[in-house]
Amino acid sequence: MARSAPIALLAAAMLAACPAVRADGLRPYVVVGDAIPVSLTGTNGDATRGRALIVERSSTCILCHSGPFPEQAFQGDLAPNLAGSGNRWSEGQLRLRLVDAAHLNPATIMPSYYRVDGLSRVGNAWRGKPILSAEQIEDIVAYLVTLRD
Amino acid sequence: MKFFACIAILAAMAGAALAAEIPQAERRSGYSFMGPDSKAMQDDDTANPGMLWVLDGEALWQRKAGTASKSCADCHNDARVSMKGIAAHYPAFDKTLGKPVDLEGRINLCRSNHQQAPPLAYESRELLALTAYVAEQSRGMPIAAGDDPGLAPFVAKGHELFTRRQGQLNLACANCHDDNWDKKLAGAPITQGQPTGYPLYRLEWQSLGSLQRRLRACITGIRAQAYDFGSPELVELELYLMSRARGMKLETPAVRP
Numbered sequence: 001m002a003r004s005a006p007i008a009l010l011a012a013a014m015l016a017a018c019p020a021v022r023a024d025g026l027r028p029y030v031v032v033g034d035a036i037p038v039s040l041t042g043t044n045g046d047a048t049r050g051r052a053l054i055v056e057r058s059s060t061c062i063l064c065h066s067g068p069f070p071e072q073a074f075q076g077d078l079a080p081n082l083a084g085s086g087n088r089w090s091e092g093q094l095r096l097r098l099v100d101a102a103h104l105n106p107a108t109i110m111p112s113y114y115r116v117d118g119l120s121r122v123g124n125a126w127r128g129k130p131i132l133s134a135e136q137i138e139d140i141v142a143y144l145v146t147l148r149d
Numbered sequence: 150m151k152f153f154a155c156i157a158i159l160a161a162m163a164g165a166a167l168a169a170e171i172p173q174a175e176r177r178s179g180y181s182f183m184g185p186d187s188k189a190m191q192d193d194d195t196a197n198p199g200m201l202w203v204l205d206g207e208a209l210w211q212r213k214a215g216t217a218s219k220s221c222a223d224c225h226n227d228a229r230v231s232m233k234g235i236a237a238h239y240p241a242f243d244k245t246l247g248k249p250v251d252l253e254g255r256i257n258l259c260r261s262n263h264q265q266a267p268p269l270a271y272e273s274r275e276l277l278a279l280t281a282y283v284a285e286q287s288r289g290m291p292i293a294a295g296d297d298p299g300l301a302p303f304v305a306k307g308h309e310l311f312t313r314r315q316g317q318l319n320l321a322c323a324n325c326h327d328d329n330w331d332k333k334l335a336g337a338p339i340t341q342g343q344p345t346g347y348p349l350y351r352l353e354w355q356s357l358g359s360l361q362r363r364l365r366a367c368i369t370g371i372r373a374q375a376y377d378f379g380s381p382e383l384v385e386l387e388l389y390l391m392s393r394a395r396g397m398k399l400e401t402p403a404v405r406p
Contacts, residue, residue: 060318063335074336078329102319109329111318119319126317126372 024116027134034104035092040114040134050143053136054082060111060131061140068147079110084149094144098137113137171327171341176397179340179405182331187352191404199281199350199402202274202357206282209275215266221279224263228286236284237399240388242297249303249388252280253359254379271378277357281348284401292345292399295392307389310382316373322386337406343394344387346403353406360387 022028027040039045054061055069066075067082085094096103101110113131122128132140180188190196210221210228225231240249243258250258256279257268269276295304312323325334326342333339347360354362361383365375376382 057335075333076335077333078339109320109324111320119315119317120313121315121373122317123369123372123374129317131317 025128026114026116026130029095029099031096031103032092034096035090036095036099037092039138040095040099041138043138045135045138045140045142047139047143047146050139050141053132053140054143059136059140064109082144083147085144086146086148089144091141091145094141095137098132098140169327170393171330173396176343176394177330177341178343178345178397178400178403180346180400180403182338182340183404183406187404187406191346191400197350197402197404199348199357199404202278202281202348202350203285203402205274205278206280206285209279210282215260215264217263217265219264221259228283232283232286234287234290236287236401237290237293238296239294240300240384240391241294242299242303244299247299248381249300249384251361251384251387252283253361254384256280256283272359272362277348277359280359281357281402284348284399287399288401290399291396292391292394293396295388295395300388300392303385304389304392307385307387307392310386311389316368316371318371320371322367342390343397344390345394345397346400346405348401349403349405351405357402360390 020027029036029040030038053059054067055072057063057074061082062069062072062075064076064078065080065082066077069075089097097110099114100112101108102112102115111131114134114137116128116130180191183191190198194200207228210225213220213223221228236252239255240251241255242248243250243255253271253276256276260266260268269279310322312321314321314324322342325339330339330341344360344363347363348357350357351363361378364383364386365378368375
């Protein structure tokens with residue numbers, strides 16, 4: 001903990017020095033260890049919107065994950081149950097796992113939800129766009145940290 | 150440095166562990182993942198909607214077409230004899246073209262070369278019907294595609310396509326159909342992707358459809374650009390999948406959810 005505070009400060013300073021939008025249209029972020037400590041949007045997400053996004057099929061989360069969503073009959077079991085996410089991971093760890101899980105494990109089947117480079121043959125409708133927007137990522141992160149056993 | 154070397158080794162091990170193909174003894178048709186109602190529909194020819202296309206195909210087999218005014222039967226006689234076991238060997242190597250040709254492609258080559266008729270459009274009622282009729286003559290026979298040594302490089306290309314990540318979701322066919330079959334994707338079982346019953350009747354489509362149609366739907370599902378009907382990539386994928394299903398029984402016309 002003693003080491004992570006200055007690193008987070010450094011990350012914030014680096015972010016402040018960067019342009020608000022990168023050449024690929026995405027917001028800049030800094031990975032510190034296995035986390036992105038600072039919000040992609042600079043503000044906290046909305047947990048209620050985050051939950052609504054997760055149970056929406058088009059977000060793709062529950063195709064593979066299950067979780068405490070009794071209203072959703074069709075959930076996946078290819079990936080860990082999302083219950084207890086807030087116990088297992090910090091906000092910054094969850095953010096990196098959503099933004100670019102492949103950064104931590106290149107063999108993962110979890111898509112990188114906030115990445116447009118290093119992909120091949122992306123369909124016209126989706127080309128150059130991340131799966132989720134920075135705002136959507138922050139909303140989902142805000143919800144996942146509330147999932148405590 | 151040691152830490153990163155460890156990560157690299159672990160990642161390589163994970164990659165190797167995941168890349169394994171399904172052992173012979175564990176291979177399962179999509180049929181085995183279905184509920185009793187869908188199984189019953191496939192098993193009963195009077196309830197299987199795919200048989201309507203087979204009957205259409207039987208009629209088309211006799212119909213003269215093109216400027217040569219020839220029917221399939223004029224050259225091939227009784228399909229129940231001449232076409233028995235043929236579909237189990239498709240896609241097959243075409244020596245003139247120097248590449249694999251699938252059953253739909255073969256029917257269209259026959260039309261242009263021998264009937265002097267225009268090719269039938271992919272997914273048209275007529276092409277599906279003729280393909281289903283020809284394939285139904287091999288129902289119950291073991292799949293034996295990929296034998297011809299000329300096919301080897303194309304099987305390899307198909308395998309490469311099967312394991313290549315693509316699309317916005319950055320997934321390869323193998324991520325689901327080799328590594329995670331029998332798990333649930335949004336509540337529905339992931340099959341092994343064994344192409345044992347094409348063309349088949351998909352309840353979701355309310356129609357018969359080809360393996361190429363199914364492959365295009367899956368590719369769109371991972372948000373990648375679907376290959377065009379008849380493209381070399383789709384034929385190579387078909388060929389790889391049929392060689393991967395070697396020994397499994399043909400079920401055309403199958404029923405799937």
